[in-house]
Amino acid sequence: xxxxxxxxxxxxxxEAMEDGHRDxxxxxxxxxxxxxxxxxxxxxxxxxxxxxxxxxxxPDVEVVGIDISPRMIARARARHDPRLGARYEVxxxxxxxxxxxxxxxxxxxxxxxxxxxxxxxxxxxxxxxVPGGVAEVIIDFYLESPGTEVWGEVVGVxxxxxxxxxxxxxxxxxxxxxxxxRRIVDRRGPGDPASFTPTPWCPDxxxxxSIHQCGSLWIHAVKPA
Numbered sequence: 001x002x003x004x005x006x007x008x009x010x011x012x013x014x015e016a017m018e019d020g021h022r023d024x025x026x027x028x029x030x031x032x033x034x035x036x037x038x039x040x041x042x043x044x045x046x047x048x049x050x051x052x053x054x055x056x057x058x059p060d061v062e063v064v065g066i067d068i069s070p071r072m073i074a075r076a077r078a079r080h081d082p083r084l085g086a087r088y089e090v091x092x093x094x095x096x097x098x099x100x101x102x103x104x105x106x107x108x109x110x111x112x113x114x115x116x117x118x119x120x121x122x123x124x125x126x127x128x129x130v131p132g133g134v135a136e137v138i139i140d141f142y143l144e145s146p147g148t149e150v151w152g153e154v155v156g157v158x159x160x161x162x163x164x165x166x167x168x169x170x171x172x173x174x175x176x177x178x179x180x181x182r183r184i185v186d187r188r189g190p191g192d193p194a195s196f197t198p199t200p201w202c203p204d205x206x207x208x209x210s211i212h213q214c215g216s217l218w219i220h221a222v223k224p225a
């Protein structure tokens with residue numbers, strides 16, 4: 001897994017994902033209403049762009065971005081803004097190197113389905129959250145977005161392809177309650193068909209439009225107080 005994402009880092013995929021996911025992340029972060037002094041964990045931070053965005057939301061916010069890829073973390077550190085309360089660490093979702101009940105929020109964009117052991121990873125998220133803390137998880141790869149079904153084969157690593165209901169149950173199984181889901185659609189629209197470039201992830205315009213219309217799945221999971 002780390003080698004795969006190291007290769008993505010070298011190929012500039014982190015920057016491409018930043019551009020592709022920016023509007024959806026902005027929409028969710030606006031709704032999170034982050035307060036001063038909050039501690040936030042960004043799971044699967046890539047080059048750290050969302051980590052830095054979260055750190056800018058209020059005074060004295062502390063954000064830690066983690067990624068399994070050392071090269072992604074190197075790119076994040078190279079882009080670090082010393083004025084922000086942000087730092088970056090190499091870590092696996094299944095063994096988070098943080099104390100119990102440390103973070104007020106856990107944020108993740110397009111990464112949780114890569115967890116090798118999903119139940120253990122969700123349990124770790126639950127463990128590091130304070131009572132009343134919230135996990136805000138966004139994914140594009142889910143069953144109700146059928147245009148994404150080939151992604152696991154294309155990426156070449158195991159990925160969890162679950163329905164909305166299955167994602168809710170997975171969070172509930174480790175102790176989150178309530179768990180709600182909603183769709184977030186990129187406000188920029190699908191773009192211009194003339195500028196569309198086929199990729200292994202999205203081989204034609206019709207598939208791209210379908211993925212855009214389905215939107216990103218936002219999972220909002222609360223650790224009971």
